[in-house]
Amino acid sequence: MIEATLCFPLRGDVEGDAKEVLLIEKRRGLGQGWYNGPGGKLEADETPRECAVRETREEVDLAVDPDDLERAAELTFVLDGETHTFCHVYVTETFEGQPRESPEARPEWVAIEEVPYDRMWEDDRLWLPGVLEGRTVRGEFAFEGGRPLDEAEFVGHDLEWDVPLSEEF
Numbered sequence: 405m406i407e408a409t410l411c412f413p414l415r416g417d418v419e420g421d422a423k424e425v426l427l428i429e430k431r432r433g434l435g436q437g438w439y440n441g442p443g444g445k446l447e448a449d450e451t452p453r454e455c456a457v458r459e460t461r462e463e464v465d466l467a468v469d470p471d472d473l474e475r476a477a478e479l480t481f482v483l484d485g486e487t488h489t490f491c492h493v494y495v496t497e498t499f500e501g502q503p504r505e506s507p508e509a510r511p512e513w514v515a516i517e518e519v520p521y522d523r524m525w526e527d528d529r530l531w532l533p534g535v536l537e538g539r540t541v542r543g544e545f546a547f548e549g550g551r552p553l554d555e556a557e558f559v560g561h562d563l564e565w566d567v568p569l570s571e572e573f
């Protein structure tokens with residue numbers, strides 16, 4: 405099983421500014437060409453928070469502090485009946501720097517009402533809107549059709565909202 409992270413930096417929501425989320429257009433690997441948050445797979449001996457910090461730095465050159473990351477979701481992606489990826493999702497309103505393009509990702513601030521769900525993983529429209537409103541969620545998403553995951557068919561889901569997420573991560 406792969407363990408991975410996603411990190412959604414947020415800004416705005418003061419004095420009439422629209423609330424925006426930093427998305428990436430993924431340039432390579434799983435989900436290439438789709439929008440997602442910065443993130444990726446854990447490396448050896450890395451905690452999920454360390455992974456989210458590293459991936460956000462590597463992909464868009466934004467500095468986030470692990471202690472500022474708020475746990476927002478725990479997502480399990482199941483492929484053909486077996487857990488493929490367990491993903492820790494964080495949001496943060498605290499970061500330093502300006503997002504910059506990298507070979508892996510093109511960053512883009514997007515108003516949360518304009519998130520391009522038609523250009524994202526099919527499951528994202530089910531959990532990301534609630535997360536961007538500040539809710540927590542534990543979700544399981546089933547895919548069928550063999551590897552790679554991003555070519556498999558999305559066939560079902562189960563969501564538990566407003567749950568306490570594990571303190572451990």
Ligand SMILES: Nc1ncnc2c1[nH]c(=O)n2[C@H]1C[C@H](O)[C@@H](COP(=O)(O)OP(=O)(O)OP(=O)(O)O)O1
Pocket residue numbers: 408409410432433434435440442443444445446481489491525527528545553
């Ligand atoms: N179904 C679904 N919805 C939303 N997000 C995801 C999925 N499946 C997923 O795998 N993901 C997320 C989880 C991870 O953040 C990325 C995939 O990570 P990946 O880009 O493969 O990891 P890296 O470590 O950056 O990859 P390398 O290119 O360095 O090997 O998608």
